[in-house]
Amino acid sequence: MIKQKEYAKRRTQLMEIAGQGGVIILRSATQKFRNNDASYPYRQDSDFLYLSGLNEPESMIVLLPEGDQGRSLLFCRERDSHREMWDGGMVGLEGAVEQFGFDEAYPINEMKKRLPRLLHGCERVHYDLGKDPEFDHLLIGWMNEFRAKTRKKYQAPDEIIALNHSLHEMRLFKSRTEIAAMRKSARVAASAHRRAMRVCEPGMNEAEIHAELLYTFIRNQCEASYIPIVGGGANACVLHYIGNRDELKDGDMLLIDAGAEYDGYASDITRTFPVNGTFSGPQRDLYQVVLAAQLKAIDEVREGNPWGQVHETAVQVATAGMIDLGIIKGGLDEALDEEYFNDYYVHNTGHWLGLDVHDVGEYEIDGHSRVLEPGMVLTVEPGIYIPPSATAVDEKWRGMGIRIEDNVVVTRKEADVLTTDICKTVDEIEALMAS
Ligand code: GLY
Ligand code: MN
Ligand code: MN
Secondary structure: OHHHHHHHHHHEEEEEEOOOOOEEEEEOOOOOOEOOOOOOOOOOOOHHHHHHHHOOOOOEEEEEEOOOOOEEEEEEOOOHHHHHHOOOOOOOHHHHHOOOOEEEEEEEEHHHHHHHHHOOOEEEEEEOOOOHHHHHHHHHHHHHHHHHHOOOOOOOOOOEEOOOHHHHHHHHHHHHHHHHHHHHHHHHHHHHHHHHHHHHHOOEHHHHHHHHHHHHHHHOOOEEEOOOOEEEHHHHHHHOOOOOOOOOOOOOOOEEEEEEEEEEEEEEEEEEOOOOOOOOOHHHHHHHHHHHHHHHHOOOOOOEEEEHHHHHEEEHHHHHHHHHOOOOOHHHHHHHHHHHHHOOOOOOOOEEOOOOOOOOOOOEEOOEOEEEOOOOOEOOOOEEEOOOOOOOOOHHHHEEEOOOEEEOOOOOOOOOEOOOOOHHHOOOOOHHHHH
């Protein structure tokens, strides 16, 4: 678990970046309803979670960078025994200070009374517009009101600065404790994939495999970090397939993209394997191409390499492999220059990973691919998809979709792969499925 000290340190660091004269405001995520009276499980806004660890709706963080340490305030719900009887324990004002380390806590229903006073005397509001339109409206209203007043007692803020650049830059670099949480979420996800490989057999339904994945997540106190993709046969070529209701057929492959979330941190793993436990010749050949691309790309995950090099390397290896198999025509240089691979290699080779599956942080700086630095965590996930409609290629390849995805930490030495608990070579997969 991430400790309160670390959350407090993050708040202090953000206040230092914002500087004197700024006020930082973050709103919690709103509770969403699935339909009448039935709510979705509550998931806190990742920026809010990063700065507090608090998983309650109707809360607001206000950070005032003043003095040595700054002041951190939480507006939240007051404890209410009637409400707690329906919805369970609440943190309340005392808990905000004692358990969550805020300097001061106030009832959220006093926000409209107290916040304008806190804004007075500040020059800038550091806040992300667009996430909470109702509050955006309030804030802009207050700022306009202050500006209109001729006899100002205090200076009032007249500038809203997006928080996301500073905060997302902090979130991009993971601490030791964050990496420990991500390792745990990767282990749980890997164990779910192992279970899925073991139980899979022809005639099962994708839904049964989906259920096996959730079984492992939930009993390990995790949830799915996104809806798992369980795509048998040509469903693997639908990149965001979440229907998960078709029969798994003998002779087809199954692509599973499923990650767990532990303590807010995501893992994101994909494996592709034969439903019957044995790769056919063409399946093995195409699988080896994706695996070679992935291994070479992981090798590029090292301090000082541009992020884009990971993708370029994977594309080069995959393109060369597809030429060898006759899926793409022409020489390697021509195929790369003309981007012939684009028909079958349709997505980037990875993304940052953290509290969000597609985590925050810039990928380019001044128009150039960002250089990898220790503490960054990314996925490496090449994929080749040959839909049934791909009449330009030999029939034997059609309907195959293969992706292999691992989670990798950039370190001072070689890459630290968090997802090694689930195998990926042809022999290892066949052995696991036979066990
Ligand atoms: N599971 C989403 C992704 O791989 O990006
Ligand atoms: Mn991914
Ligand atoms: Mn994925």
